[in-house]
Amino acid sequence: MSTIYDKINTLAEQYKDYTAENLSKLVKIKSLSLQEWDVQNELKRQMEEAGFDEVRIDKLGNVIGRIGAGKKVLAIDAHMDTVDFGQISNWDFDPLSGEIKDGYVHGRGSVDQKGGAAAFVTAGKILKDLSFDKDLTIYFVGSVIEEDCDGLCWKYLIEEEKLNPDIAISTEPTNLGIYRGQRGRMEMKVHFYGVSSHGSAPERGKNAIYMASRFALEVEKLNERLKYDEFLGKGTITISEFVSGSPSLCAVADYAGLHLDRRLTWGETKETAIAEIEELIKNDNAKVEMLHYEETSCTGLKYGMEKYYPTWKIDENHPSISTGVDAFEKLFGKTPRIDKWTFSTNGVTINGIYGIPVIGFGPGNEVLAHAPNEKVPVSDLVAASAFYAAYAYELANQK
Numbered sequence: 044m045s046t047i048y049d050k051i052n053t054l055a056e057q058y059k060d061y062t063a064e065n066l067s068k069l070v071k072i073k074s075l076s077l078q079e080w081d082v083q084n085e086l087k088r089q090m091e092e093a094g095f096d097e098v099r100i101d102k103l104g105n106v107i108g109r110i111g112a113g114k115k116v117l118a119i120d121a122h123m124d125t126v127d128f129g130q131i132s133n134w135d136f137d138p139l140s141g142e143i144k145d146g147y148v149h150g151r152g153s154v155d156q157k158g159g160a161a162a163f164v165t166a167g168k169i170l171k172d173l174s175f176d177k178d179l180t181i182y183f184v185g186s187v188i189e190e191d192c193d194g195l196c197w198k199y200l201i202e203e204e205k206l207n208p209d210i211a212i213s214t215e216p217t218n219l220g221i222y223r224g225q226r227g228r229m230e231m232k233v234h235f236y237g238v239s240s241h242g243s244a245p246e247r248g249k250n251a252i253y254m255a256s257r258f259a260l261e262v263e264k265l266n267e268r269l270k271y272d273e274f275l276g277k278g279t280i281t282i283s284e285f286v287s288g289s290p291s292l293c294a295v296a297d298y299a300g301l302h303l304d305r306r307l308t309w310g311e312t313k314e315t316a317i318a319e320i321e322e323l324i325k326n327d328n329a330k331v332e333m334l335h336y337e338e339t340s341c342t343g344l345k346y347g348m349e350k351y352y353p354t355w356k357i358d359e360n361h362p363s364i365s366t367g368v369d370a371f372e373k374l375f376g377k378t379p380r381i382d383k384w385t386f387s388t389n390g391v392t393i394n395g396i397y398g399i400p401v402i403g404f405g406p407g408n409e410v411l412a413h414a415p416n417e418k419v420p421v422s423d424l425v426a427a428s429a430f431y432a433a434y435a436y437e438l439a440n441q442k
Contacts, residue, residue, distance in 0.1 A: 047173070047436055048373045054169045055429035061168075062424045063148050065089050066161035067141035069123070070150035076124040076191035079104055080341040083123060086160055086185040093168040095183070103199045104341045106185035107206070110167050113178035117438055118208035119166070119431055120389055121159035121405075122189030122196065122215075125152040126413050133415035147418040154407030158419040159214020159427065160185050162406055166431035173432075177439030182206060186389060192336040194392030195348050201397055210363045212434065214405040215388045216412060216419075219426055220380035221367045222403030224356025226275050227307040227395060228387050229316060230334040232300055233258065235327060239290050239297040248295035252287050254327050255299035259285070261323045262303070272309035275356060275383060279306040280316075313351045352387055353395030363400040366441065370433040375426070385409065404430055 045053075055062075068089075074082035083106050090098040090108040097109040106123070128138045128151055136142060138151040148158070163183050170181070184206075186196035200206040213222075235255045240248030259282055269278035284302035289295060305316050313333070320331050337347025357364055359381060371379040384403060393401045406423030 046373070048433055050173060051169055051429050051432045052374060054172055055165065055425045055432070058165050058168065058428065059421060059425050062161050062165040062428055063143050063421045065164055066148045066153060066158055066419070066424065067143055069157040069161060070141035070148065070152050071139055073139060074124050074152070075127060076188050077338055077341055079124050079187045083185060083187070083341070086123060086164070089164045090167065090183065093164050094171040095167050101199070101204055102342055102344050103196065103346060104187040105196055105200060107204070108167065108183040109180065110170055110183070111175060111177065111180045113180050113439070115178060115438065116180045116182065116208040117435060118182045118184055118206065118211040119163045120184045120186055120197070120211060120213050121156055121163060122186045122389065123157060123160060124187055124190045125155065125157075126190050129415060135416055138417070143421070146421050148421060148424070149418040151417055153419040154216045154409070154417050155412035156215050156405060156407075158216070158406040158424055162424050162427035163214060163431050165428035166435075169428065169432040170435060175435065177436065179435060179439040181435055182208065187340060188338070189389055191338065192348065192350070193352055193387045194389050194396070195336065195346065197389050197392040198348050198396070199346060201392070208399060210438065211393050211399055211401040212431065213388050213390055213401055213403045214427065215384065215403055216405045216407035216409045217382070217384075217403050218408050219404070219406065219423060220382045221364065221371065222382055222384055223359060223364055224275055225354070225384040225387060225390060226278070227354030227391055228352045229305045229307065229313055230350040231303040231305060231317070231320065232332045232334060233303065233320060233324060233329060234332060235299040235329045237295065237297045237299070237328070240295045242293040242295065245295050248297070250295045251299040252296045254329065255285065255287070255301055258323055258327070258329070259301065265319060265323065270308050270311050275308045275354065278308040278311050280304070307354045309354055309356060311354065352391035355390050355395040355401075356383070357394070357400055357402065361400060362441070363402050366437050367402050367404060367434060370430060370437040374429050374433050386412065
């Protein structure tokens with residue numbers, strides 16, 4: 044007698060070409076951050092075609108599909124924006140080809156991370172085929188602006204759309220492992236203010252470039268002594284931009300500014316990171332600025348947040364993780380790999396700010412994210428579509 048998991052696997056395999064072709068259509072639509080409108084409408088069409096109970100686009104541009112109307116709420120997220128192509132000469136194929144060849148779907152966004160969206164559309168179709176009627180509401184979210192400002196979309200969903208799931212799944216690439224955390228990050232700028240003088244008499248002024256340069260060397264040392272977490276690894280800091288200004292190229296620079304990329308491990312926060320920088324500049328005429336993101340979305344809505352993306356991790360024994368392990372083992376007959384992301388995801392808001400349990404499970408290898416020759420195995424898409432459907436059943440059957 045076949046189980047529900049056997050039926051899910053059968054349908055996921057049956058819809059293999061459907062999933063790959065849906066992803067191909069999404070990949071063919073260029074969708075940089077703030078320019079997602081066309082791809083969002085294609086994703087909405089795919090959800091409607093799959094028979095979702097409700098599909099809409101919110102005022103920020105997120106596509107929200109719903110299946111079920113139960114008390115318990117599961118959200119499955121895939122961001123639909125991508126980074127640009129970089130040097131085309133580094134690609135062996137057209138980044139927008141969406142070509143399905145040799146068991147892969149090729150193109151920008153196939154891994155990061157339209158593949159997750161194509162897989163969850165198929166998961167929704169599977170649930171509808173199986174007449175899913177459990178006490179569970181599932182929201183499938185094709186989110187926007189993640190590449191520019193990770194988590195902004197979920198800030199909007201939680202605060203403005205009042206979407207507060209009990210558990211969320213991020214479909215960022217995990218090589219079909221179950222992920223339970225990532226380092227956080229933040230962006231700061233440090234401004235140094237000197238005093239200008241004629242370049243022929245530099246001793247009359249105070250050179251802001253020298254001030255900033257001494258600081259830069261201290262930042263290099265700071266990086267070596269930052270906190271370490273056994274699971275998430277070490278916190279890091281680097282200078283990603285150095286700018287300066289002076290009244291003339293024949294004058295002492297009276298301004299210098301450095302942009303800091305700070306990655307935060309467990310136990311590090313915005314406050315501790317700022318305090319470390321303030322300690323380094325305490326003898327200079329300088330200030331630390333926390334940066335803020337605010338842009339106009341593809342719908343014309345202006346929205347923003349502070350560029351602080353908190354560290355998060357879920358305990359390996361948390362029910363959200365054990366539910367995923369159970370679903371995986373029942374589907375595939377083996378134990379999943381439990382790990383973490385190197386990069387940042389919408390989990391910084393979902394869990395890092397709002398404390399909603401979130402796990403990661405997605406098709407593709409994260410090493411291809413933002414890289415040339417991005418492609419995702421069709422077999423990964425099949426497995427992911429089965430996993431999302433199975434997770435819904437497993438979660439709904441829990442007390």
